[in-house]
Amino acid sequence: MSLPDLETQNGRAEYRRELRKVALPLRWSGLALIVLGAVWAVLVRYGMFGLTNETMIPAYGSLALGWALVLAAIYTRTRHHKRRLREGL
Numbered sequence: 001m002s003l004p005d006l007e008t009q010n011g012r013a014e015y016r017r018e019l020r021k022v023a024l025p026l027r028w029s030g031l032a033l034i035v036l037g038a039v040w041a042v043l044v045r046y047g048m049f050g051l052t053n054e055t056m057i058p059a060y061g062s063l064a065l066g067w068a069l070v071l072a073a074i075y076t077r078t079r080h081h082k083r084r085l086r087e088g089l
Contacts, residue, residue: 003087022080026073033066 004018005011040059044051 022044023076030069037062
């Protein structure tokens with residue numbers, strides 16, 4: 001691949017679109033786990049659906065795993081960006 005054209009408006013927009021696609025499944029699954037963990041924690045807090053405090057551990061686990069996936073996606077995107085600007089791709 002050649003270096004991205006960052007001198008023109010269209011080139012920058014195209015490169016932004018390219019970067020948005022990097023690690024997309026990681027970002028979406030991380031976001032889903034974060035939302036699931038947060039909703040789960042709120043349901044446990046208010047005792048809805050018969051959830052007890054023992055189920056708070058998986059809720060926190062879901063939050064932690066979700067944030068780990070989001071951070072992994074950020075790392076992957078940053079690494080892609082650096083390699084792309086060096087023409088290492």
